[in-house]
Structures are given as structure tokens and as C-alpha cells.
Amino acid sequence: QVQVVESGGGLVQAGGSLRLSCAVSGRTFSSYTMAWFRQAPGQERDFVSAIAADGGSTYYADSVKGRFTISRDNAKNTVYLQMNSLKPEDTAVYYCAARVVGTFRVRTQSTYNYWGQGTQVTVSS
Secondary structure (H helix, E strand, O other), rough: OOOEEEEEEEEOOOOEEEEEEEEEEEOHHHHEEEOOOOOOOOOOOOEEEOOOOOOOEEOOOOOOOOOOEEEOOOOOOOEEEEOOOOOOOOOEEEEEEEEEOOOEEEEOOHHHEOOOOOEEEEEEO
């Protein structure tokens, strides 16, 4: 059974930074496409960023491009989301997701096989 566990959320002031981590159990992490999604109160869960299995390709929502950076360490079975220049509208529960297929439709939630429980990020103004 694959387990996905996020960490690193918290409360930060606008303009600040946070780094989220997502640890994935199992021996096949290096074959997974990984992604981050987020859900703000009263809103649908939206795509934030994704990274290919080999780390060679990255994808970002327009709202976070230039501020967030996704990366992965396949030796540690971990994917990261470095979030800089945070804004109050970044406040949400952030979810990490994994899937066994390639990089087509990376922004589509239903294509992901495994999900974490989420970590809260709150940005105060």
C-alpha cells in the first residue's frame, strides 16, 4: 500500500516563504509523476504544480508560476514545494498526489492514484 504524507504547512505572513514536503512509501517512487493540488475554503481543489518521474519536466498553475518551485529527491522518496512571495490567496489545504502514468494531463486530479491527507497553509495579510 502506497502512503503519501505531507508536512511543512503552517502560518506565515504575506511575502514570506514555506517549503512543503511529501514523503511517499514504497520502492517505485522514482516512477511516479508527482503533483501538488490545493483547496481553499468553499472552493474546488485546484492544480498547483507537477513534476515528471525523472524530474526533467515541471508544470505550474499560472497563479503560482515564478513564485513556487517543485522538486524531488528520488533517493529520499520525497517531493518538495518551495513557496515564496506568499499571498493571502495562497491560503488552502495543500495535497500531494502520485500517479504511475506519465505526464499527460498532469493538471487533472482524476489521473492520480494516491493522495495525502493534506497540510494547511495560511497566509496572513
